[in-house]
Amino acid sequence: MSILGTRVVRTEDPRLLTTGATYLEDLRLPELQGAAYATFVRSPMAHARITEIDVSAALAEPGVVAVLTARDLDDIPDRPAGAGAEPLLAGDVVRFAGEPVALVLTEEAYQGEDVAELVSVDYEELPVVVGVDQGLRDETLLFPGTDSNVVSTGGAEAFDDAAFADCEVVVERTIVNQRVAAAPLEVRATAAIWADDRMTLWVSTQNVHGVRDAVVDRLGLGKGAVRVIAPDVGGGFGAKIGADRETITVGWAARRTGRPVRWVETRNENMVGMSHGRAQVHTVTIGGSRDGRVSAYRLDIVQDCGAYIRLGTMLPNLTMLMASGVYDLPRVETAYRTVLTNTTPIAAYRGAGRPEATAAIERAMDLFAAEIGMDAAEVRRRNLVPPDKFPFTTKTGATYDTGEYAKALDTVLDAAGYEELRAEQRRRRERGDPRQLGIGVSTYVEITGGGPEAGETARLSVHTDGTVTVWTGSSPHGQGHATAWAMLVQDELGIPMDRITVRHGDTDVLTEGVGTFGSRSLQLGGTAVHNAAVEVKERARELAAEEMEADPADLVLDTENGTWTVRGVPGQGVAWAQLAERAGPDGLSADTKFATKQATFPFGAHVAVVEVDIETGVPRLVRHVTVDDAGPVVNPILAEGQRHGGIAQGAAQALYEEMAYDEYGNPVTATLMDYTFVTAAELPSFELVAMETPTSVNPLGVKGIGEAGTIGSTPAVQSAVVDALAHLGIRHIDMPATPERVWTAINEARTAQ
Amino acid sequence: MIPPKFVYRRAGSAEEALSLVAEYGDDAKLIAGGHSLLPLMKLRLAQPEVLVDIGRVRELSYIRGEADHIAIGALTRYHDLEHSELLAEELPLLAHASGRVGDPQVRHRGTIGGSIAHGDAASDVPAVVLALDGTLVVSGPSGVREIPSGEFFHGPFETALEPEELLTEIRLPRPASSSWAFQKLTSRAIDWAVVAVAVQGRSVGLVNMGSTPLRATAVERALADGAAIPDAAAQAAEGTSPFPDRNASTAYRQHLARVLTRRALEEAGSRA
Amino acid sequence: MNVTITVNGEKTSHEVEDRTLLVHHLRDAVGLTATNIGCDTSTCGSCTVLLNGESVKSCTVLAAQVDGDEIQTLEGLTGEDGEMDAVQNAFQQKHALQCGFCTPGMVMAATSLLRENPDPTEDEIRMALKGNLCRCTGYHNIVQAILTAAEDAR
Incomplete structure (x- = not known):
C-alpha cells in the first residue's frame, strides 16, 4: 500500500x-565566535530630511566596534536613484518611520540599544503622505524630481461604461483591503x-x-x-x-x-521594518440581471506601495489576473495604480495579491445578491464556471487547469448545515436576540506555483549503507517537507522514511533553487524530488540487471521492502545498499529540475458563522467550515495544518488585524500589544471537508495548499459579519470589523431607518 | 529589547523595602511581579536607576478572613486571588475578576498591590476594590496610614502613595449583598479592558472610563432611589470623560459603560 | 551580581548584569536555547518557562528576581533517554507545531495548565493559551494536542 x-x-x-x-x-x-552585535538606528519620523548624523558620542563608548551610515556605503555599486528605489541605509531623506539610518556594531548584545540611543540624528520634518488618497493627490512627492507618487499602472487605460449598459442592476462600492503584518513568530x-x-x-x-x-x-x-x-x-x-x-x-x-x-531585530523593529501586506483599495462595479446572472464586473485597484518599491508594483497584477474568481463572467475590466506613501513598504503576505482579488469579487457578489434580494450562495451557484469548461481561460487571461466549483460549494453548504443555519438566523431575528447570527459564504480559486518556468531543483543520493539523502531547492519553514519529501521517496523507492534525510538551505550544496513561497513547493519541489527518485530507480534497474544478469525490463522493485527481484524468479533479490555500492564512486544519485509552463489553480468554498452582539458590536467567529481542493493530498495532517493556519490568518484580517498609522505617519500598532494578532481565545476549532480534484500539470497531480485557507476565509468571515446585520439594511463593513466599527454601522443603519 | 541599566536591590521584608526606598529616594522604583514596570523599561519609557524588588516579601502575601473584613497582602498574586477558596466564598467578584486579568503567565507574577499602586485606570482590580469600598493600608517613614479606596486614585498613574511609601494591605469589608457581576469587553481576550464594569450589590465600579478607576455614582443613586435596572444603567456614563484611543472613541466607551452596567446589574440580580 | 538558579534540576550559578532578563540568562549563560524571544512585550509567550512549577514569561522576569528559584524549560521535560513526555508526544501526534518557534513556550504553557487543571474543556484550553501566540497552526491542533495529553494522563 x-x-x-x-x-x-x-x-x-x-x-x-x-x-x-x-x-x-x-x-x-x-x-561566529566573537561576532559583533548589530543594532539599527531607525528613523522616528515618517518623512524628513537628515541634516546631520553625529556618531561621536556613540563611538566614544567602550565596546563599540563601528557606527556606520550611508556615507560609509562608498564601496558598493551605485544604484539609479529612481522613484521607489530603496537604499540600504537612508541617505539624505527618510521616507517611513522605522527606516534604517545607521548601523551600530557592539561587542556585547546588551550594549546595542544603549549605544544606538547615543547616535544623534538631526531631522528636518517634511510633509507626510499617509494613505493612498493623499498619495494620489501628489501634493507632496516622495521622490522630488518625479511628477507623481504613482509608480506603476496597468490594465485598462480607461473603463468602458458600455460594459454595464445592458445590466438590469449595477452596484458599485469602494472597499478597503487593509494593511496587515505578516508577523512570523521569529523576527x-x-x-x-x-x-x-x-x-x-x-x-x-x-x-x-x-x-x-x-x-x-x-x-x-x-x-x-x-x-x-x-x-x-x-x-x-x-x-x-x-x-x-x-x-x-x-x-x-x-x-x-x-x-x-x-x-x-526586536519585535518593534519587525513590525515597522518587515514588509507589510495587502494595503489595497478596491472600487468594484458589478452588474447583471435580476435572475442572478452577473454579466459585467469591474475592479479598480489602488495599491499602497509604502515608501519604496518591494512588490507593490507586482502584487496588483496578480489581483487583476485573478479578478473574476470562480465565475464565468462575460465582461471583466481591471486596472491598477500603485502609489508611494510614507509607510512601511508592501510585499508578499500569505496569498499576496490573490486574497485581495477574492475579497473584492466575493464582496461584489454579496452586494449584487443583496441588491436583487437573492441568497448569496445561490447567486454564486448561478455564475460558477461549470466543470465541462476546463481548461477555462478567464477574461483576465488566467487559464484554470481543473475545477469542480459547484461541487465544492454544495459540499461546504451541506457540511455547514446551511439551511438550518438560515433557520436559526431567522429565529434569532424574530425574537430580537441581542446575539444575531451571520452566515458568510465564499468561493474562491487561486493561482499556485506561479512562475512555474523557474521550477525547482532536487538531488537524491542512495548511499552504500542503504540510506538516502535528499537535497531540495524548496526552503521549508514549518511546512513539513522533511516528512512529505521522504514519503514521496519511500513511495517510489521502497526505502523506509526513517532511512531518508531531507536537507535544504545551502547555496553551496544546491547551487540552483527557488524556495518556498506562492504555494509552489509540493507541485514543483516535490515533483523534482519525485522525478529524482524515478531517475534513480531507472538507474538502479540497470544496476540490478547487471548484478542479477537479467534483462532490465524483467526487474521488479518491491516497494514494500525495497528490494529488486527478477520477475518470476524466486530469491532474495538485491537491496539498495548493494546497488549503491555497485554504482561506484559517483554513487547512485540524480540531480533534477522540474519546471513547467503552467501554474495550478486550487479552489474551494468556505462558510463562516459569526455571532454579532448588536448592543456592543462585538463579532465572534463561532464556526468555520471549508472545502479546499488542491488535488491529491500527500499527507493529510500537513495539508490540514496549512488550512488551519490559513483560516486563522484570514479570519484575523476580517475581524482583528490592521497595521495602522496616525496622520503623522507614526505606526500605532508596532507592538504585539497593539497589533491584534489573533489568539486561541478568539477562534473556534475548524471544520474541514476533503475534496481532491487532480491537475494534469505535474505527475503528482497536485496543486498548492499553503495559502488557500487565507484566501477563502477572509471574505467568508467578513461576509458573515455583514450578514448578521443584513436585516438592518447593512450591506458592507470594512475590515477589520472591530466592535466600534460594527456598532457605528448599526447606529447609522438605525438612524437611516 | 533590553531595559536600560539599573541597580537591583532585593528587599527581604517590608521594613527593608522601606529603608531601601528611603535610601534611594526618587531614583528608586519598587518592583513586585514586574509586569507593569518591566515592559515600560524595555520600551525605555521608564528608566529608574534603582529597582527595589519586593517580590520576595512573603509576609505580604496572604488572604485572611478578619472579623469584619477580608485582608489581602499587597503582594498576593492574581493567581492566588483567582484560586482562593476564601474569596470564592466571601468575595467571588474579586476572585472572578482576578482570573480574567491578562493571561495565566501574567497572573502567576502580577500582584494586587502592584496593580493598585501602578494606578492604571485600564486595570480591572482597582475598580473592583473601589466597588467593594476597600481600604488601602500604607506604610511609610512616618508609620502606617489607611486610605479609603475612594481617595486613593488621583489621576493617570497617580495615586495617594508618597514616593517613600509602600502599599502593604488591601482591606475589603464583607459585602452586605451577595449579588455580584463582572462584565468586561476587550479586543482580544488577552487585551486590557476597553471598558469593564464591576458590580457588588448596588455598588458599581468602572474600568477605563476616565483617568482613574471610577464609581458609577449616578447609577448607584438611581438604584438607591428605586430605579429599574435599565433606567439606572442608562446613567452609567454620567460624569465620565474616557480617553479616545484606537480601540474606542469616547462615545463608544460611554455606550459600552451603559450596556455593560445593565448586563452586570441583571447578572448580579440573577445571583441575588 | 551573582545569580544561582536551579534549571531543569541542576544548580547553575553565574555572574550577571543586574538588568539581565531571565530569557537571555537561560539562553546565553545557561546555554539552553529552546526558549525563544518573540515579542519583547510579554504578549506572545514564546519565552514561557516554569518558575517553581508555574508558567511565566521569561522576557519579563529578571534573572535577579529568580535567584534561588527553580526554573524548568522545554529541555527539562524530556526524559534522560530522550523520550518525550505526554504533552510533547501529543504535540507531535496531533501536528500541533509547524515552524516550531512558539512551541517551547506553548508546551510549557500547556504543561502549567494541565498541572492546574488536569481535565480542561476546549474553552478552558483556549483561554489558558491566550498568552501564547502561534502564527502557523491556527491553534486548532494545539488545542487537540492538549485535550489528547489530558486524556492520556487519565
Missing part, C-alpha cells in the same frame, strides 16, 4: 519538541562573515538562492563569492522572501569591518 495520502506524523518534530529548533539566534557556530535575523574573499550569510529566509542573488547584485560581488545558509526558520508567510535591506547591510558590514556580525 502506498504511503501517500496517509497520516504520517512529522519526523521533524522530536527535535523541535525536545531541544528546540536551531533558529538563527540559536546558532553557536565556531565561525528577521542575519549572521554574516567575510573570510577568504567570500561572504557567508546565515539568514532567516524562505529562499536562500534569492537572498544570494540579491546580495550579489546589491554589493557587486561575484556569484561564487556569496554563500547563503538557512538555519531553522520560525515562519515567513511571504515576508521572508529575498534579502531585506538589513540583511544586505549586515553582510556588507561584515566585509567592511572584517568582523563576524550577527543581527536579530
Whole structure:
C-alpha cells in the first residue's frame, strides 16, 4: 500500500519538541565566535530630511566596534536613484518611520540599544503622505524630481461604461483591503562573515538562492563569492522572501569591518521594518440581471506601495489576473495604480495579491445578491464556471487547469448545515436576540506555483549503507517537507522514511533553487524530488540487471521492502545498499529540475458563522467550515495544518488585524500589544471537508495548499459579519470589523431607518 | 529589547523595602511581579536607576478572613486571588475578576498591590476594590496610614502613595449583598479592558472610563432611589470623560459603560 | 551580581548584569536555547518557562528576581533517554507545531495548565493559551494536542 495520502506524523518534530529548533539566534557556530552585535538606528519620523548624523558620542563608548551610515556605503555599486528605489541605509531623506539610518556594531548584545540611543540624528520634518488618497493627490512627492507618487499602472487605460449598459442592476462600492503584518513568530535575523574573499550569510529566509542573488547584485560581488545558509526558520508567510535591506547591510558590514556580525531585530523593529501586506483599495462595479446572472464586473485597484518599491508594483497584477474568481463572467475590466506613501513598504503576505482579488469579487457578489434580494450562495451557484469548461481561460487571461466549483460549494453548504443555519438566523431575528447570527459564504480559486518556468531543483543520493539523502531547492519553514519529501521517496523507492534525510538551505550544496513561497513547493519541489527518485530507480534497474544478469525490463522493485527481484524468479533479490555500492564512486544519485509552463489553480468554498452582539458590536467567529481542493493530498495532517493556519490568518484580517498609522505617519500598532494578532481565545476549532480534484500539470497531480485557507476565509468571515446585520439594511463593513466599527454601522443603519 | 541599566536591590521584608526606598529616594522604583514596570523599561519609557524588588516579601502575601473584613497582602498574586477558596466564598467578584486579568503567565507574577499602586485606570482590580469600598493600608517613614479606596486614585498613574511609601494591605469589608457581576469587553481576550464594569450589590465600579478607576455614582443613586435596572444603567456614563484611543472613541466607551452596567446589574440580580 | 538558579534540576550559578532578563540568562549563560524571544512585550509567550512549577514569561522576569528559584524549560521535560513526555508526544501526534518557534513556550504553557487543571474543556484550553501566540497552526491542533495529553494522563 502506498504511503501517500496517509497520516504520517512529522519526523521533524522530536527535535523541535525536545531541544528546540536551531533558529538563527540559536546558532553557536565556531565561525561566529566573537561576532559583533548589530543594532539599527531607525528613523522616528515618517518623512524628513537628515541634516546631520553625529556618531561621536556613540563611538566614544567602550565596546563599540563601528557606527556606520550611508556615507560609509562608498564601496558598493551605485544604484539609479529612481522613484521607489530603496537604499540600504537612508541617505539624505527618510521616507517611513522605522527606516534604517545607521548601523551600530557592539561587542556585547546588551550594549546595542544603549549605544544606538547615543547616535544623534538631526531631522528636518517634511510633509507626510499617509494613505493612498493623499498619495494620489501628489501634493507632496516622495521622490522630488518625479511628477507623481504613482509608480506603476496597468490594465485598462480607461473603463468602458458600455460594459454595464445592458445590466438590469449595477452596484458599485469602494472597499478597503487593509494593511496587515505578516508577523512570523521569529523576527528577521542575519549572521554574516567575510573570510577568504567570500561572504557567508546565515539568514532567516524562505529562499536562500534569492537572498544570494540579491546580495550579489546589491554589493557587486561575484556569484561564487556569496554563500547563503538557512538555519531553522520560525515562519515567513511571504515576508521572508529575498534579502531585506538589513540583511544586505549586515553582510556588507561584515566585509567592511572584517568582523563576524550577527543581527536579530526586536519585535518593534519587525513590525515597522518587515514588509507589510495587502494595503489595497478596491472600487468594484458589478452588474447583471435580476435572475442572478452577473454579466459585467469591474475592479479598480489602488495599491499602497509604502515608501519604496518591494512588490507593490507586482502584487496588483496578480489581483487583476485573478479578478473574476470562480465565475464565468462575460465582461471583466481591471486596472491598477500603485502609489508611494510614507509607510512601511508592501510585499508578499500569505496569498499576496490573490486574497485581495477574492475579497473584492466575493464582496461584489454579496452586494449584487443583496441588491436583487437573492441568497448569496445561490447567486454564486448561478455564475460558477461549470466543470465541462476546463481548461477555462478567464477574461483576465488566467487559464484554470481543473475545477469542480459547484461541487465544492454544495459540499461546504451541506457540511455547514446551511439551511438550518438560515433557520436559526431567522429565529434569532424574530425574537430580537441581542446575539444575531451571520452566515458568510465564499468561493474562491487561486493561482499556485506561479512562475512555474523557474521550477525547482532536487538531488537524491542512495548511499552504500542503504540510506538516502535528499537535497531540495524548496526552503521549508514549518511546512513539513522533511516528512512529505521522504514519503514521496519511500513511495517510489521502497526505502523506509526513517532511512531518508531531507536537507535544504545551502547555496553551496544546491547551487540552483527557488524556495518556498506562492504555494509552489509540493507541485514543483516535490515533483523534482519525485522525478529524482524515478531517475534513480531507472538507474538502479540497470544496476540490478547487471548484478542479477537479467534483462532490465524483467526487474521488479518491491516497494514494500525495497528490494529488486527478477520477475518470476524466486530469491532474495538485491537491496539498495548493494546497488549503491555497485554504482561506484559517483554513487547512485540524480540531480533534477522540474519546471513547467503552467501554474495550478486550487479552489474551494468556505462558510463562516459569526455571532454579532448588536448592543456592543462585538463579532465572534463561532464556526468555520471549508472545502479546499488542491488535488491529491500527500499527507493529510500537513495539508490540514496549512488550512488551519490559513483560516486563522484570514479570519484575523476580517475581524482583528490592521497595521495602522496616525496622520503623522507614526505606526500605532508596532507592538504585539497593539497589533491584534489573533489568539486561541478568539477562534473556534475548524471544520474541514476533503475534496481532491487532480491537475494534469505535474505527475503528482497536485496543486498548492499553503495559502488557500487565507484566501477563502477572509471574505467568508467578513461576509458573515455583514450578514448578521443584513436585516438592518447593512450591506458592507470594512475590515477589520472591530466592535466600534460594527456598532457605528448599526447606529447609522438605525438612524437611516 | 533590553531595559536600560539599573541597580537591583532585593528587599527581604517590608521594613527593608522601606529603608531601601528611603535610601534611594526618587531614583528608586519598587518592583513586585514586574509586569507593569518591566515592559515600560524595555520600551525605555521608564528608566529608574534603582529597582527595589519586593517580590520576595512573603509576609505580604496572604488572604485572611478578619472579623469584619477580608485582608489581602499587597503582594498576593492574581493567581492566588483567582484560586482562593476564601474569596470564592466571601468575595467571588474579586476572585472572578482576578482570573480574567491578562493571561495565566501574567497572573502567576502580577500582584494586587502592584496593580493598585501602578494606578492604571485600564486595570480591572482597582475598580473592583473601589466597588467593594476597600481600604488601602500604607506604610511609610512616618508609620502606617489607611486610605479609603475612594481617595486613593488621583489621576493617570497617580495615586495617594508618597514616593517613600509602600502599599502593604488591601482591606475589603464583607459585602452586605451577595449579588455580584463582572462584565468586561476587550479586543482580544488577552487585551486590557476597553471598558469593564464591576458590580457588588448596588455598588458599581468602572474600568477605563476616565483617568482613574471610577464609581458609577449616578447609577448607584438611581438604584438607591428605586430605579429599574435599565433606567439606572442608562446613567452609567454620567460624569465620565474616557480617553479616545484606537480601540474606542469616547462615545463608544460611554455606550459600552451603559450596556455593560445593565448586563452586570441583571447578572448580579440573577445571583441575588 | 551573582545569580544561582536551579534549571531543569541542576544548580547553575553565574555572574550577571543586574538588568539581565531571565530569557537571555537561560539562553546565553545557561546555554539552553529552546526558549525563544518573540515579542519583547510579554504578549506572545514564546519565552514561557516554569518558575517553581508555574508558567511565566521569561522576557519579563529578571534573572535577579529568580535567584534561588527553580526554573524548568522545554529541555527539562524530556526524559534522560530522550523520550518525550505526554504533552510533547501529543504535540507531535496531533501536528500541533509547524515552524516550531512558539512551541517551547506553548508546551510549557500547556504543561502549567494541565498541572492546574488536569481535565480542561476546549474553552478552558483556549483561554489558558491566550498568552501564547502561534502564527502557523491556527491553534486548532494545539488545542487537540492538549485535550489528547489530558486524556492520556487519565
